Amino acid sequence: MTHAPMRAPCGIDCATCAIYIAAQDPVAAEKLADEWRAGGMDRAQADWFRCQGCRSDRSLCWCDDCKLYACAVEQKGLDLCSECDEFPCQQYTDWIGPDAHHQAAFEWLKSKCEQG
Numbered sequence: 543m544t545h546a547p548m549r550a551p552c553g554i555d556c557a558t559c560a561i562y563i564a565a566q567d568p569v570a571a572e573k574l575a576d577e578w579r580a581g582g583m584d585r586a587q588a589d590w591f592r593c594q595g596c597r598s599d600r601s602l603c604w605c606d607d608c609k610l611y612a613c614a615v616e617q618k619g620l621d622l623c624s625e626c627d628e629f630p631c632q633q634y635t636d637w638i639g640p641d642a643h644h645q646a647a648f649e650w651l652k653s654k655c656e657q658g
Contacts, residue, residue, distance in 0.1 A: 550596040551614040551622050552637065553647030553654075560643075561604050564591035610637060624651035 548556040556562040564571035571588035578586035593604040596611055605611075613633065614620045623629050630638075630648065638644045 548595055548597070549622070549650075550611070550647070551620065552596075552608075552610045552634070552644075553623065553651040554596075554643065555647070555650070556593075556595045558643070558646075559593070561591050562593050562595060564588070565593045609633060622651060622654065624654050629655070 550556065560570070560574055564574045568588065571591045574591060575586045575588040591604075596608070596615075610623060610633065613631075614623045614626060618626060620626055623631075623634055629651070634648075638648050
């Protein structure tokens, strides 16, 4: 199976990811940094957001040491976590947590499994 364009192995859609969007748009980057500072991350800066997606140069990803990417792509040679026989594994379910963006990624991957 080949991955969907701009979908991370975990299922995140880069087109809807605030961090990815901020990397493309300086105004969005300032707004996101402001939101993070308001949320308690006092030192957040607009230039933190440089992510070009997991399918780009790994040094330009939000999390260049992502455990999900390492497991799925580097260790198992998969395009998506949902291609793994262990999906969803404990590592993946821990990653989902209460985050709506992560939950949407999980739902997308589940739909890929259901499609076969």
